[in-house]
Amino acid sequence: MKSLKQTLIVSEENCKNPKTMTIDLRSDTVTRPTPEMLAAIMNAKVGDDVYKEDPSANALEAEVAELFGMEEALFFPTGSMANQAAIKLHTQPGEQLICDQWAHVFNYEGGGVSFNSGVSCKLVAGTRGMITAEQVASHINPPDFYHSPLTSLVCLENTTNKGGGACYDFEEFKRIREVCNAHDLGLHLDGARLMNALVATGDDPKEYGRVFDTLTLCLSKGLGTPLGTVLAGKRHIMKNAIRVRKILGGGMRQIGFMAAAGSYALEHHVSRLKEDHQKAKELASHLASLAYVSEVESTETNIVIFYLNDAIPAAHFMAYLDSEGIRISDMGQGKLRMVTHLDYDDGMHKKVLLSLQQYETKKPSS
Numbered sequence: 001m002k003s004l005k006q007t008l009i010v011s012e013e014n015c016k017n018p019k020t021m022t023i024d025l026r027s028d029t030v031t032r033p034t035p036e037m038l039a040a041i042m043n044a045k046v047g048d049d050v051y052k053e054d055p056s057a058n059a060l061e062a063e064v065a066e067l068f069g070m071e072e073a074l075f076f077p078t079g080s081m082a083n084q085a086a087i088k089l090h091t092q093p094g095e096q097l098i099c100d101q102w103a104h105v106f107n108y109e110g111g112g113v114s115f116n117s118g119v120s121c122k123l124v125a126g127t128r129g130m131i132t133a134e135q136v137a138s139h140i141n142p143p144d145f146y147h148s149p150l151t152s153l154v155c156l157e158n159t160t161n162k163g164g165g166a167c168y169d170f171e172e173f174k175r176i177r178e179v180c181n182a183h184d185l186g187l188h189l190d191g192a193r194l195m196n197a198l199v200a201t202g203d204d205p206k207e208y209g210r211v212f213d214t215l216t217l218c219l220s221k222g223l224g225t226p227l228g229t230v231l232a233g234k235r236h237i238m239k240n241a242i243r244v245r246k247i248l249g250g251g252m253r254q255i256g257f258m259a260a261a262g263s264y265a266l267e268h269h270v271s272r273l274k275e276d277h278q279k280a281k282e283l284a285s286h287l288a289s290l291a292y293v294s295e296v297e298s299t300e301t302n303i304v305i306f307y308l309n310d311a312i313p314a315a316h317f318m319a320y321l322d323s324e325g326i327r328i329s330d331m332g333q334g335k336l337r338m339v340t341h342l343d344y345d346d347g348m349h350k351k352v353l354l355s356l357q358q359y360e361t362k363k364p365s366s
């Protein structure tokens with residue numbers, strides 16, 4: 001049996017990526033809790049959240065609701081479950097939602113929109129995962145034409161994942177809200193990386209509460225917690241959220257351990273996101289200067305999307321990076337992705353810049 005002291009030492013070792021570890025730029029979800037976050041987790045006051053008696057979960061929910069000027073908030077284990085619950089709260093089976101063709105809710109939530117809510121998606125060909133008010137208006141099915149599914153919800157994403165961390169102009173949100181008001185549609189925001197957007201744009205989080213009916217905020221992406229997403233929204237929509245979460249299997253007990261990590265992250269890990277954005281911008285401009293890279297998408301936050309010259313197979317390039325101890329994502333159709341995060345430090349950054357530089361000279365023969 002290990003003593004408590006030994007257990008704590010092992011836990012501390014588990015907090016940070018050891019120096020020998022791979023430089024993992026596949027996603028900002030790969031981070032480990034810092035020793036300080038781990039201490040916040042271990043010192044959390046907890047209770048049974050199914051009875052709504054977990055003080056740390058209750059505090060985090062109140063904090064997020066207040067931050068965004070929303071009336072209510074509820075902790076979820078994942079961003080996907082929170083998005084799926086929101087879609088269920090806004091819609092009835094047979095109805096339709098409007099979203100960008102690259103939206104996470106459509107592409108990466110296992111078909112949950114149809115499975116959980118019996119709803120279809122009208123996909124819009126937006127720009128870098130973002131859609132306009134005009135596009136929303138032109139994709140609404142006429143409500144009195146009963147052959148078409150009834151449009152009842154618009155789902156937006158900020159920042160966009162497949163769109164390379166792009167941020168909406170807040171004015172566009174306001175215009176989309178007007179369209180939703182005119183057509184009696186709900187408006188949900190997938191805010192997996194909403195804090196990255198707020199740090200990059202300087203927008204006021206309270207404005208989000210004025211425009212959106214519901215929004216999610218993921219704690220396990222740029223904010224660096226092991227898990228957790230908060231769904232915040234207007235009371236009349238959120239009143240059934242806890243029931244829907246239960247149906248989806250998300251009734252949890254002493255969840256305060258993770259909620260405390262979330263509160264810690266909101267206090268300590270938001271302003272540092274600008275460092276991730278800076279490193280992403282440096283990676284993007286470095287890539288743009290390399291002859292074997294054909295295109296780098298505009299980089300506003302912590303996601304860098306780039307394409308190689310046609311002659312270079314992505315698998316070959318990724319095998320080279322792998323041999324350098326660097327992992328990135330292949331998103332298909334030639335799209336490669338790097339995501340900067342809390343565990344990507346200055347030393348790793350220098351190493352990645354150098355390895356990218358040396359690809360032409362060091363690459364193994366194909």
Ligand SMILES: Cc1ncc(COP(=O)(O)O)c(C=O)c1O
Nearest residue numbers: 078079080081104157161190192
């Ligand atoms: C834009 C976006 N929405 C939702 C999610 C889902 O989050 P989770 O993995 O916690 O289900 C992700 C995950 O990466 C995401 O990028």
